[in-house]
Amino acid sequence: MVAGRACLIVALGICLYGIGASVYGARSGRREWVASGRRAVYALAGVSLVAFLILQAAFLRSDFSFALVTSHSSTTTPAFYRATAVWSSQEGSLLLWLTLLSLWSSLMLFATRRRLREIAPYATAVLLGLGGFFAILLVFYASPFERTIGPVPAEGVGLNPLLRHPSMMIHPPMLYSGYTLFAVPFAFAVGALVARRLNADWIRHTRPFTLTAWFFLGMGIVLGARWSYSELGWGGYWAWDPVENASLMPWLTGTAFLHSAMIQEKRGMLKVWNASLVLATGVLAILGTFLVRSGILESIHAFGASTLGVPFLVLIALMTAGSVYLVATRAPQLRAEHRLDSLLSREAAFLLNNLVLVLLCVVIWWGTFFPLISEALTGHRHTFGPPMFDKLTVPLAIVLVLLSGIGPLIAWRRATVANLRRNFVVPVGVGVAVLALALALGAGSRPDALIMFAFAGFVVGGVGQELVRGVRARRVMAREPVPLALVSLVRRNRRRYGGYLVHVGMAVVFVGIAASSSFAHERDVQLSAGDSVRVGGYTIDYVRPTAKLVAAPNGRLERIDLGADMRVARGGEAPRLVHTERSYFPSVGPMLGPVSRFFEGESTSEVGLRAGLERDFWITVAPDTQRLDARVKEGDRVFTRADKAGALTDTERNELLGQALSGLAGSYAKNPPAATFRVLVSPMVTWIWLGAIVVLLGALIALWPSPRAVGRRVTAAYAARVGREARVPA
Amino acid sequence: MDPARKRTVRLVVALSAAVLLAAALVYTSFSASSEARSPSQLLSSAQPGKTYQLTGKVVAGYQRSGTTTNFRVRDRSGNISVPVRYVGALPDPFRAGREVIVDVRKEGGVFVGEKDSLVTKCPSKFTAEKT
Secondary structure, three states: OHHHHHHHHHHHHHHHHHHHHHHHHHHHOOHHHHHHHHHHHHHHHHHHHHHHHHHHHHHHOOOOOEHHHHHHOOOOOOHHHHHHHHHHOHHHHHHHHHHHHHHHHHHHHHHOOOOOOOOHHHHHHHHHHHHHHHHHHHHHHOOOOOEOOOOOOOOOOOOOHHHOOOHHHHHHHHHHHHHHHHHHHHHHHHHHHHHOOOOOHHHHHHHHHHHHHHHHHHHHHHHHHHHHHHHOOOOOOOOOOHHHHHHHHHHHHHHHHHHHHHHHHHHOOOHHHHHHHHHHHHHHHHHHHHHHHHOOOOOOOOOOOOOOHHHHHHHHHHHHHHHHHHHHHOHHHHOOOOOOOOOOOHHHHHHHHHHHHHHHHHHHHHHHHHHHHHHHHHOOOEEOOHHHHHHHHHHHHHHHHHHHHHOOOOOOOOOOHHHHHHHHHHHHHHHHHHHHHHHHOOHHHOHHHHHHHHHHHHHHHHHHHHHHHHHHHHHHHHOOOHHHHHHHHHHHOHHHHHHHHHHHHHHHHHHHHHHHHHOOEEEEEEEOOOOEEEEOOEEEEEEEEEEEEEEOOOOOEEEEEEEEEEEEEEOOOOOEEEEEEEEEOOOOOOOOOOOOHHHHOOEEEEOEEEOOOOEEEEEEEEOOOHHHHHHHHHHHHHHHHHHHHOOOOHHHHHHHHHHHHHHHHHHHHHOOOOEEEEEEEEEOHHHHHHHHHHHHHHHHHHHOOOHHHHHHHHHHHHHHHHHHHHHOOO | OOHHHHHHHHHHHHHHHHHHHHHHHHHHHHHHOEEEEOHHHHHHHOOEOOEEEEEEEEOOOOEEEOOEEEEEEEOOOOOOEEEEEEEOOOOOOOOOOOEEEEEEEEEOOEEEEOOOOOEEOOOOOOOOOOO
């Protein structure tokens, strides 16, 4: 515990030293100080990793002398979830933030140690500044290494059951990786502006990190949506919650930057726009972290009221003011080298795409902060509901999908009528065919969904056409068979075809969102065993209730599961058995009796899900436990009397409690009251997850270094070695 | 048209479009939003038929009957509470003492929750302010 705290204090010292060394090195031109500043980042990564591992070890061995372990873990929490419980707490997640930030920063600074010499020292100072901010929070505001007050307890509170899901291992680290990786382009943009080195070099070198940040944040968002859908028991995957919005905003501006950066690289345009976008993305990433931790807005995911709001506000104000100052004072050097030649050009399509993405971000920002804005203006808090968000964002999303189809097809600089005819006829044809198919399938009642399907068809048609043309050209030039021609085509321009695949994936995701949100059937219904109900073409029979008591590997009682077996059939299909249940975990509340704590603690739904390409069948159960109340109270009285008399050893008590709870569970299964079910038949939800996998593949292809780039690096490294050796006397 | 004049015209058009869009956004937001109120504020000034976003803590002793739940929501710090009738599935973390947010409409003496509007704060992350 002392070692962990010491690591954090050392981390803070390293940050302060590194900032000083980097700025002094850059100002004085002394490269040894610049190198020392860079090594400070490596050292920061080392000490924060050690601090993180100390905390992780405490969780894994259930060391309840750590207050954080007591309040977020227990011996009954499975080992897998004990490992993830570290970042379920405010303090642990801040430490994860610092660790990831320092690791990613080290990687970037190592990769650019011989490049971007004027920019890197300032970027190092910015990265260490951010690291220092989190180190200050961890040392002075939210220490993860506090000792438990009083005697060390034998058992902890346990990880919240809602967080016991495999996504907990990967969703938060992915989101945090996304946020922290966006700090890298932010820092290098600041460095470029301070050093007035404003060509596209910093964009080129930070591009893999920007793309990786975009990829991680996007995957984190999708994993969160999937988790919500399969675990939270409300049937949705997106609720426009402030914390969800906070993760989407930097992703949107990051997407815009990835596109507009291409225009700066190719034509030296949009320099002010690019610098502003990447700075805004960095600020929004911190804003997201602030929203989760300040308790300023009502959110299901927020950490609630805490003392961290003010420091975060100060950081956001500093970052915003600094960004505005830098862009304003460097405006003359940020002048575009070329002008837009025509509104019918790829540059114009990219610019429009950027405007739509930024507009989406502005609308979401407005809706998220509307309670605060309206309170400032009128004295009363007004809030947006999800329908309002849908109303504002759906038209923009439709335009975005259309533009993602137009971008790859239209020519750079100026499109001619011949170019338009040559490139657009087939994709438009595919879009029209999809439209006709959707109409034939009865989607005409929702025009917004119908347009989205048609535009998605247009995107897929366009990318398909580009691939077919490329493969044909390779076959003519290299006489390769089709599969080989396809592979070599993609290998030779990974960035382009990776990007195309991302567009296809996003189109598939949007089709899934449009279909599932427009044509879902949902019903809350009360059923007794033997009852049937029809929802969305499915016949659902409540076959039997189920009940079981579950013990942890160490013998302690972990939870009671009350559920239902359902027989589900659609049309002429053979009926299938679907199981759903609700798990009840014991509360640690001191006012609750030994038996009732199992029914008054946390509960989680285990969704009964039959997923398919066409539609998902989704069901949850809310058992009625009121009939057990009298027996629960009787059990409480018996155990309380025995506890007062000291008549039972711990083992006897645990055994008897197990028997009592088993009896209750058995009684529920034998004589079940009617239970409430939520049934959801939702078309094409699976397309969202499949589309995300396609996006993942596309991003990986775009990220993979091209053979030519590797070749260039090898040649440069070889030339550098020859140069060094030539100067060394034999 | 000379280039400088062309640039000015473009700037004016772009700024006008931005102002129009912003005005539309502000108007739509205020006309379609609901006011956030605590139970005590709701008791003193709620108008029948108007939608409010109620925020507070669930009082112990709520009753379920089929898909309908009757419960009371009290001020975060205080005992003034209002009765709420909610039809539909309850979120998993719904418990007595937990903070909830729900869109309600006054009907007689009861506040009726709108479908799927009830959210409960995730208790894993909710900690009281440290003093």
